[in-house]
Amino acid sequence: MKVFPNKDGLLCIFSDITNIREKEKEERYYDKLKIIGEMAAGVAHEVRNPLTTVKGFLQIMSKDKSLVNYNTHVRLMIEEIDRVNNIIAEFLNLSKNKARNVTESSMNQIITSIYPLLETRALKEGKILKLELGNIVNICVDQDEIRQLLLIMINNSLDAMEAGKSVLVKTYKEKDAVVLCIKDEGSGIPENLIDDIPTPFVTGKESGTGLGLSICYSIARKNNAKIDFDTSANGTTFNIRFSN
Ligand SMILES: Nc1ncnc2c1ncn2[C@@H]1O[C@H](COP(=O)(O)OP(=O)(O)O)[C@@H](O)[C@H]1O
Ligand SMILES: [Mg+2]
Incomplete structure (x- = not known):
């Protein structure tokens, strides 16, 4: 003032x-x-x-x-x-300070390439993994990093859900961004963790490392994306917005 x-x-x-x-x-x-x-x-x-x-x-x-x-x-x-x-x-x-490999990539293709791996886990646990891949433009990202982000987030969703529940992975176009959305029907992020979710070692699991989401946040940052989430006892939705 x-x-x-x-x-x-x-x-x-x-x-x-x-x-x-x-x-x-x-x-x-x-x-x-x-x-x-x-x-x-x-x-x-x-x-x-x-x-x-x-x-x-x-x-x-x-x-x-x-x-x-x-x-x-x-x-x-x-x-x-x-x-x-x-x-x-x-x-x-x-x-990891490994050389990054940023290329013009199709988010839908990246998702399809790791789908079988995640589907195997989902099926084994009686959970459902759905894809809804929209018509989106290619974006410049490091594909390995995005694959890692998908693995961490979808595994977190599967961890949070009982058998019979589903997780939806969706892509769509928004004004100047491509949005990747991971929406699950899990138990929601524990309330006491919500404010600290990107911080390393913050975990709600007995054998969790609490490193997964902090890795996702740094991957998002490196790939010009912003993460936001919405969570309740009925499920959690993570949106990752990649600006073009
Ligand atoms: N989709 C989700 N639904 C409910 N809780 C979640 C979800 N994703 C993350 N969390 C909560 O955030 C915590 C931190 O996640 P993460 O950083 O991946 O570490 P970890 O999975 O090793 O605990 C988890 O322990 C869990 O309590
Ligand atoms: Mg995790």
Whole structure:
């Protein structure tokens, strides 16, 4: 607020700084993400190598007939190591500085290419995965990154739904944007997580990493897209708007 005294009184000028504050918040978030990524890259390789050794010996033990009584324990240990490996893999993804490959792409084709993978999971769990692919123009994106975003988001939707429910993946054109919409009939994002959803390690799942959506938000940013979502106890809809 600026105040200028004059002969009739005071002239006050108010400026709305909501946008500036939002931008600052966003910058802080991406700074944090970058630091986590750098830290991760440093630690991840060091942790992975010994894990591979341990897993290798556990696999040998699982085949040793004299250790048959320990089979369940050994299997559990292998599973836990896989879990740690997954966390590290997601971590590395967050920090990956691999060369990007941005090409003029058809969003519909990207979706169709990973559909079988996701459909397999949906069918196994008695859930339905529907596509509604509209008439949209090609956009410049990194296809691998978009595939990863789709996997994370659709898997999250499947995680949140009971058998018999469906998730709809839709594309359509909007003024200057191509919109990718993922709409599920799941339980909704837990209320206490809604405000922090893009923050790494925020998870509502017992064995979640809380890294999935933070990866999606950085993928969206790299590909000139904005994410918004709407959630209730009846389901969640994520919209990803790619500007042309
Ligand atoms: N489609 C969805 N429906 C309901 N909850 C969701 C959905 N997507 C994300 N969430 C919530 O957001 C949390 C964070 O998601 P994510 O970053 O992918 O990490 P993770 O899946 O490892 O927990 C999830 O644990 C879940 O509680
Ligand atoms: Mg997830």
